[in-house]
Amino acid sequence: MKNPHLLLLRFSALGDVAMTVPVIRCLYKSYPDLKITFVSRPYLEPLFEEFENFNFYPIDTGVRHKGVKGICTLFSELIKTPFSGVADLHGVLRTHLLSFLFTTTFFRVKQINKGRIAKHRLIRKKNKKFQPLTPTIYRYADVFRKLGFSINIEDHEFPDKKPIPENFINLYNQSDRKWIGIAPFASYKGKTYPLDLMQQVIAYLQKDYQIFLFGAGQKEIRKLEVWEKAYTNVLNTAGNTSLRDQIQIMPYLDLMISMDSSNGHLAANFGTPVLSLWGLTHPFCGFAPFYQPKENSLTLDRKKYPLIPTSVYGNITPSGYENAFRSLKPKEVIEKALELVKK
Numbered sequence: 001m002k003n004p005h006l007l008l009l010r011f012s013a014l015g016d017v018a019m020t021v022p023v024i025r026c027l028y029k030s031y032p033d034l035k036i037t038f039v040s041r042p043y044l045e046p047l048f049e050e051f052e053n054f055n056f057y058p059i060d061t062g063v064r065h066k067g068v069k070g071i072c073t074l075f076s077e078l079i080k081t082p083f084s085g086v087a088d089l090h091g092v093l094r095t096h097l098l099s100f101l102f103t104t105t106f107f108r109v110k111q112i113n114k115g116r117i118a119k120h121r122l123i124r125k126k127n128k129k130f131q132p133l134t135p136t137i138y139r140y141a142d143v144f145r146k147l148g149f150s151i152n153i154e155d156h157e158f159p160d161k162k163p164i165p166e167n168f169i170n171l172y173n174q175s176d177r178k179w180i181g182i183a184p185f186a187s188y189k190g191k192t193y194p195l196d197l198m199q200q201v202i203a204y205l206q207k208d209y210q211i212f213l214f215g216a217g218q219k220e221i222r223k224l225e226v227w228e229k230a231y232t233n234v235l236n237t238a239g240n241t242s243l244r245d246q247i248q249i250m251p252y253l254d255l256m257i258s259m260d261s262s263n264g265h266l267a268a269n270f271g272t273p274v275l276s277l278w279g280l281t282h283p284f285c286g287f288a289p290f291y292q293p294k295e296n297s298l299t300l301d302r303k304k305y306p307l308i309p310t311s312v313y314g315n316i317t318p319s320g321y322e323n324a325f326r327s328l329k330p331k332e333v334i335e336k337a338l339e340l341v342k343k
Contacts, residue, residue, distance in 0.1 A: 001084060005035040006147070009098060010089040011059055013187075015262035015287070016136070017044050020089060021269050022290050023140045024051065025159070026151040034149075037081065039074075046244035047266075050159050068097065075101040085147040088112060089140050110146040112139055115286075122284060123309050125318075130302075133286040156291070158271040164252055165245040175210055177233065178254040178341055181272075183214040183263030190280035191260045191314035193325055193333075199227065200330040201257070205337060206233040212253065214238060214246065214263045255341040257333070260314065264289040273340045277333065279325040280317060282309040298336060300324055 006027075010017050017040055027034055028051065035053045042058035057078070059065050065074045071094055079102075088099045088111040099109045121129035141151055164172050182205075184198045202211055211231070213224040215238040228236040237246055250256070251270040258264030260281045264274045268289035276289055278299040288297060302308055305324050310316045 001148070003033055003035070004031065004084040004149075005037065005081065006144075006149070007078065007081070007083040007086045007102075008036060008038045008089060009087065009095045010038070011040055011061070011092075011094065012044075012090075013262070014044065015265045016090075018047060018262060018265040018269060019136050019287075019290065020140055021047060022153065022156050023137055023144070023151070024048070024054075026141070026153055026156050027144060027149060028053075029155060029157065030151050031149060037078075037083070039078070043243060046242070046247055049244070050162075071097050072101070074098065079105060083107060085110070085149075087143045087147060089143060108147060110143050112143050114139070119285065119312055123311050123316075125307055128307070130284065132284045135286045135288065137290060139286070158269075161251040161270075162248050165241075165248050167241070167245065168249060168252075171210070171235070172252065177208065177210040179212060179252060180205055180209045180337065180341060181212045181214055181250070181253045181256040181258075181263070181267060183256065183258045183261060185215050185220050186259035186261040186314060188314040190310065190317050190321075190325075191278075193259060193277045193279065193328070195223065197326065197328075197330050197333075201333050201337070202227055202234060203231060204330070204334050206231045209233065209254075209341065211235065212237055212249070255337060257337060258289070260287060268292055273343070275333070275337055275340055277328065279314060279328075280308055280310045280321060281312065281314045285309055285312050287312075296336075296340065298328060298332065300327055 010020055037055040037057055039057045039059055045056045048054055048056055064070060075098055085108040086102045088095045091112045091114050099111055102109050115133055118133050141153055144151060186192045205211060211234045213236045215224050221239040224236040224238050228234050247266055250267045250272055253272050255273050256267035257275045260278055264276050268274050274289040274292050274296060276297045278297055282299055283297045300308055307318050310318055
């Protein structure tokens with residue numbers, strides 16, 4: 001196919017969009033003449049700045065592209081380009097509608113298989129089928145295979161580091177400490193390590209390492225500011241550092257400690273070791289950070305909590321599981337962090 005041009009649809013969320021990056025790298029490696037147009041929320045554009053021959057198309061879900069009428073407007077805007085194929089990597093109502101509109105005009109369209117039946121078997125209470133599901137990154141790759149663009153994720157190569165963000169240069173040049181990122185928040189309580197326990201982890205690690213805290217939203221920022229003021233070697237990046245700068249600092253971290261959340265994926269995209277903490281979700285759901293050994297995931301004891309994973313998103317807390325995450329002791333997190341950062 002001469003000068004192929006693919007349209008990719010993945011409107012949100014940060015972690016899910018971040019997981020497309022290694023797949024896109026493999027696409028460009030196998031098809032160097034490929035052009036990509038990626039439709040997503042405007043704030044996610046910095047994730048793709050490493051790519052050439054790449055067009056980021058921001059979607060305005062609040063006004064112009066809101067509702068059925070808005071999706072029709074979006075279709076009328078995109079249809080002007082003769083795409084070689086449409087890859088729906090989201091598989092939600094809005095992208096279903098958009099994909100359908102493209103099929104009516106004889107575009108080649110393929111949609112992600114989310115494996116909903118297998119996920120249901122993994123998270124159900126009775127007759128749970130506890131076995132690893134296909135990782136999301138491989139599900140993305142399968143969409144492109146169906147479009148005729150086969151790639152091998154094992155051929156993935158990490159990019160070179162970009163220059164360190166200007167506001168971190170002095171610290172980088174003056175400090176001989178290793179850098180550890182800590183992203184203590186997640187979208188649901190079932191995925192968030194108890195903050196009083198995380199504070200113990202921070203208090204210990206900051207004695208010998210420079211700690212960078214990551215988060216978003218005013219409530220999270222206020223908590224991170226408290227920790228920043230309480231400890232000497234702790235720097236809060238939330239609220240005063242752009243997503244672009246946060247992404248650029250990821251390759252310079254010696255370790256990222258993350259929940260089952262976006263920062264683990266952002267760091268993993270650059271080959272940074274990621275220690276991921278899993279509460280009521282589990283790596284078997286297919287969302288473990290890219291290219292990380294399974295030993296880097298600390299999970300809860302399923303003999304004590306056999307219903308784990310209770311959901312894919314961490315939004316279901318069965319009775320008796322309210323304090324399950326507290327069974328993962330700070331000592332275990334610290335010991336694993338020290339093991340990884342000293343490698």
